[in-house]
Amino acid sequence: MWRGAMNDVEESPLKAVVVGGPTASGKSEVARQIAREFGGVVINADSMQVYQELQIVTARPDAAALAAVPHFLYGVLSARERCSAGRWRNMALAAARQALAAGQLPVLVGGTGLYLKALLEGIVEIPNIPEAVVSKTEAWLSVEGLDAGRHKLEEVDPGMARRLTVLDRQRLVRALSVAAHTGKPLSWWVAQPPTATGQSIKALKIAILPPRNLLHSRIDKRFVRMVENGAVDEVRQLMALELSPSLPAMKAVGVPQLSSYLKGSIDLPTAITRGQAATRQYSKRQFTWFRRQFHAPKIDFAQFSERNYNKIFTKICQFWLTG
Numbered sequence: 001m002w003r004g005a006m007n008d009v010e011e012s013p014l015k016a017v018v019v020g021g022p023t024a025s026g027k028s029e030v031a032r033q034i035a036r037e038f039g040g041v042v043i044n045a046d047s048m049q050v051y052q053e054l055q056i057v058t059a060r061p062d063a064a065a066l067a068a069v070p071h072f073l074y075g076v077l078s079a080r081e082r083c084s085a086g087r088w089r090n091m092a093l094a095a096a097r098q099a100l101a102a103g104q105l106p107v108l109v110g111g112t113g114l115y116l117k118a119l120l121e122g123i124v125e126i127p128n129i130p131e132a133v134v135s136k137t138e139a140w141l142s143v144e145g146l147d148a149g150r151h152k153l154e155e156v157d158p159g160m161a162r163r164l165t166v167l168d169r170q171r172l173v174r175a176l177s178v179a180a181h182t183g184k185p186l187s188w189w190v191a192q193p194p195t196a197t198g199q200s201i202k203a204l205k206i207a208i209l210p211p212r213n214l215l216h217s218r219i220d221k222r223f224v225r226m227v228e229n230g231a232v233d234e235v236r237q238l239m240a241l242e243l244s245p246s247l248p249a250m251k252a253v254g255v256p257q258l259s260s261y262l263k264g265s266i267d268l269p270t271a272i273t274r275g276q277a278a279t280r281q282y283s284k285r286q287f288t289w290f291r292r293q294f295h296a297p298k299i300d301f302a303q304f305s306e307r308n309y310n311k312i313f314t315k316i317c318q319f320w321l322t323g
Contacts, residue, residue, distance in 0.1 A: 045110025159187030
């Protein structure tokens with residue numbers, strides 16, 4: 001295994017490999033291969049795989065994968081909590097620092113662009129919004145309706161109202177809650193320059209972008225496997241917690257569709273079809289993000305051959321073993 005000499009870990013930028021790509025692209029397996037080869041650890045950069053209750057429906061690594069190499073930040077938070085990009089960034093930096101101190105290569109992997117952007121470029125520090133404020137906004141919106149929410153947003157945050165061309169309930173609640181709690185509109189907060197609190201990251205970035213027809217086929221087959229492996233029971237247990245619908249875990253792809261089936265609104269085949277469609281739409285947004293914003297060597301291949309691995313590993317050797 002390749003191991004680099006680690007000096008001044010606390011003072012120097014943290015070296016890490018970042019593997020990104022859309023859901024079902026195979027990036028997690030690539031990350032594990034890299035970690036095995038270089039004596040590293042895998043650190044989760046998926047916003048939904050941090051939640052303990054969401055193992056099957058988020059395709060979190062199974063027991064065999066977790067045993068192959070050390071994994072961090074998988075299933076570490078309760079679904080009752082909100083994991084913001086800032087909170088995840090602090091946890092990821094701590095995990096990377098721990099790995100480097102032990103002479104291990106941190107390999108971050110995930111498809112949440114907001115998290116990766118926060119890690120690599122810093123983040124705008126928006127104050128945490130108390131759950132009570134969010135719940136109050138949700139309750140008001142449920143009574144008054146989305147149109148009233150839009151008019152309210154135009155009053156308190158016209159800048160954000162112009163950005164929300166579609167009535168997105170989640171973003172509407174977020175914007176109204178921020179304005180109510182902080183006294184400043186969300187558009188003001190996001191216009192502030194990002195701050196890179198904590199250590200900086202020196203990253204080798206790799207984007208895994210398979211052909212879309214192959215990606216869609218993988219997505220559809222994987223969703224069926226999830227249902228066969230107990231995703232319905234997992235969502236049933238999540239619903240039994242009676243959590244606020246505004247919590248991130250309740251919006252994970254697949255959860256709303258299987259929840260509708262469990263409530264009797266649709267049958268299971270329809271839930272599967274809708275879950276597959278929602279996942280494909282999500283992968284499309286991820287694919288676009290990585291193509292446009294993830295400035296990295298992009299590995300465009302359908303299957304991970306030895307030649308492709310050698311291409312990746314050569315780059316990592318140069319990165320890991322140089323100062």
